[in-house]
Amino acid sequence: MEDFEEFEEFINYVYNDPYDYPARRYLRDASNPMECYNDVEFQQRFRFRKDTMVNTILPLTGILANENSRGLPIPPIIQLLVAMRFYATGNFQIDCGDRHKLSQAVACKIIARSRALALHVGQYVKFPPVNELAANKRKMFQIAGFPGAIGAIDCTHISIKNPDRERGEVFRNRKGNFSINVQLVCGPQMEIYDVVARWPGSVHDSRIFANSRCYMMFEEGTISGILLGDSGYAQTSYMYTPVINPRTQPEERYNRAHISTRNIIERVNGVLKRRFACLSRTLQNRLHNIPNIIVACVVLHNISITTNQELPSELIMAEEIPVAVIPDNERGSLIRAAFIGRHFT
Known part of the structure; x- marks a missing residue:
């Protein structure tokens, strides 16, 4: 019995003395970021x-x-x-x-x-269903009081190296750099609804839109609502652009609401290029791989929105490439004038 008590006392000493018997350390694998x-x-x-x-x-x-x-x-x-x-x-x-x-x-x-x-772009990058469009319009309206808008559209340039001598000039944009002109459509929570990442930097924004799936959806009435674009797009029944030379107070109020609401797409461009800095630098990858990299980053951006990942600490302001202004046509001017008369007078 005495021997058992001495043994128990020794065991307690061994496990309770932190100085003579320190706890065993866990060695992290420095090559595995999940551990280190x-x-x-x-x-x-x-x-x-x-x-x-x-x-x-x-x-x-x-x-x-x-x-x-x-x-x-x-x-x-x-x-x-x-x-x-x-x-x-x-x-x-x-x-x-x-x-x-x-x-x-x-x-x-x-x-x-x-x-x-x-390849998962169809799953994560898409317009909201019809039953959610009303809530989407309310969120857009709360930004600056622009009624009926469901999203904003813009193009941003992703710099690339000169592909080759034969096709290089096709990718040279208006600033003289080689790039891919990427079209993005976003919603009020900075989620991206549509992406087109296959056109060279020399192609005008309006041409990219006219050849996109997004254009066909609005033309066919699959999506009901208003897109907000800059002066590089033509004014239509679903694409609303700013008044180039506002002359009346309603036109000025319309422009202020339009610019403030459409600013969400500028923020998306900045967040996307800061979160995935490869898009803010010159991509050196092979040309056929670059669209996949861009779309993959867009998919990851939407995943970051739905999973509430923290925003980058510093945002990159997307480089502005000058775009040729498209003059208003008569039908587009009448549509916008009637809209201003209904909502901004």
Whole structure:
């Protein structure tokens, strides 16, 4: 009995003395960002929380873990983090690969799989259903009192390297840089409803819209509401543009409400390019991969809205490319004048 009491006393001493027997430390894997960064550090570097990355984004990639370790396969989460690091920083592929001890060629192949995320554009980038349009119009009206608007439209330029000598000049925009002219339509919560990312930088905004699915939906009446665009678009029954030279107080009130409400698309451009800094730098990727990268970032942007990810601390103001002003036609002027008479007099 005495021996048992001595043994119990020794056990209590061993487990209760923190000085002679310190707690065993957990060694984190420095090559795995899921372990070596806390939640705040992880979101600063990859733009998403860990749970969203694992539970929402990883399943969209379609990357499956190998059943065996033959050929030293790269874990699916590491492949995703390589691509996300590129989206978030725009660093060279060799730098994104070095962080995980991967070659530039492997990092290039991983980033080229952005198509897997881009294929989900129909699921995450779409106009709200008909039963939600009324609530959408109320939210737009609360911004500056513009009635009937369901969204705002604009184009933003994504810089790229010169594709080649034969097609290079087609991609040169009005500022003399090579770019892709990307059309975006957004709603009141900065969610993106539509994206077109296949036109060269030299193409006018109005031409992109006239050849888009969004245009056909409004023309056919599938969507009921008003889009707010700048003077680079033609005034129609569903596209409302500012009055170029307002002469009356109702026209000035209309312009103020139009500009304040349409400012939401400018904010979306800034948030998108800050959250995914690769879009604010010159993309060095192959031309056929660039649209997939852009659309993948748009899909991720909408996921960040629905999952309440924190906004970037500093926003990038999208570079303004001068657009040729489209003069008002007679029918468009009459439609807008009647609208101003009903709502802004």
